Amino acid sequence: MTSSHKPKKQDLPPTAWAVLGLLSFPGARTGYELKKWADSSLRFFYWSPAISQIYAELRRLEQLGYAASERSGPEETRTKRRYAITPEGREALAGWAADTAEAGPPVLKHGLLLRVWLGHLSDPDRLRAMVAEHQERTRAELASVREAMVHAAEVPEWAFPALALRWSERQHLAELELAEALLADIAALAERPEPGSGPHPGPEVEGPGQGGGDAPTPG
Missing domain, CATH: 1.10.287 (Helix Hairpins)
Incomplete structure (x- = not known):
């Protein structure tokens, strides 16, 4: 990774890398399609970003030059914007994925x-x-x-x-x-019995030969 990528890499949150990771697979996709892909993969072992987060990160990734988009053709009833990863984005993502220091331990919230x-x-x-x-x-x-x-x-x-x-x-x-x-x-x-529900032991009774006095002798 070139030095010009390092500041950008440090500034990106995990959600941005997750969205860029979704774009790293072949094909250009809409934000809605990325959300469906996250729901059927990422959520089972990490988490699935909300659709609003996905679109926010797509805009950020475009500004950084890590993603590019184009509008769909006139044959579609509704104009959609499809996103794809750029070579710069793939290089940055590969560097982030190889950084084991940022992986950290798993976080369990049960x-x-x-x-x-x-x-x-x-x-x-x-x-x-x-x-x-x-x-x-x-x-x-x-x-x-x-x-x-x-x-x-x-x-x-x-x-x-x-x-x-x-x-x-x-x-x-x-x-x-x-x-x-x-x-x-x-x-x-x-x-298990609750604390204090069992028999309460009384004071210890001293037997013969115990304590400070002598044992009584038969008269």
Whole structure:
């Protein structure tokens, strides 16, 4: 990467790189098409930008010379603007993708686990119900991931996105296993006596030979 790209690279947020990454695949696309592509790929392992974010980043990328656009032909009922990555944009994106220092550790924000952490304010039945709801959502997401995997397998240029989707499939399967283990943990915790509910030990009684005095002798 040339030195002229470095300031631009440092100024771009992750959303801009994600949008530029969507443009790095063959073909020119509208903002709406980019949003659909993000919803069927990025959201399963990162996040999907809102359509307003996508258009804002497309404008920014054009200003930087990383993307170019052209209006659709008169044969279309509604005039659309299609975007494509430029050679400068591909070079900058390749440099950003190779920068492991910016990748950082994964960030986990698990809403269910935050509520389990506060389980002392709830009851086991409610916690179990929340885990069951989480399992249902996870199964639905898993089905969507697998549908996207089938679609990606049909496009040779999407071989690496297919790898990311396969990872996402494994992650969702692991999430289901973790949820089952969590249900077992909640059940085990519910069977434990609450603090202070067991027998309260009385004062220790000293036996013969204990304490400061001598043991009494029979008279």
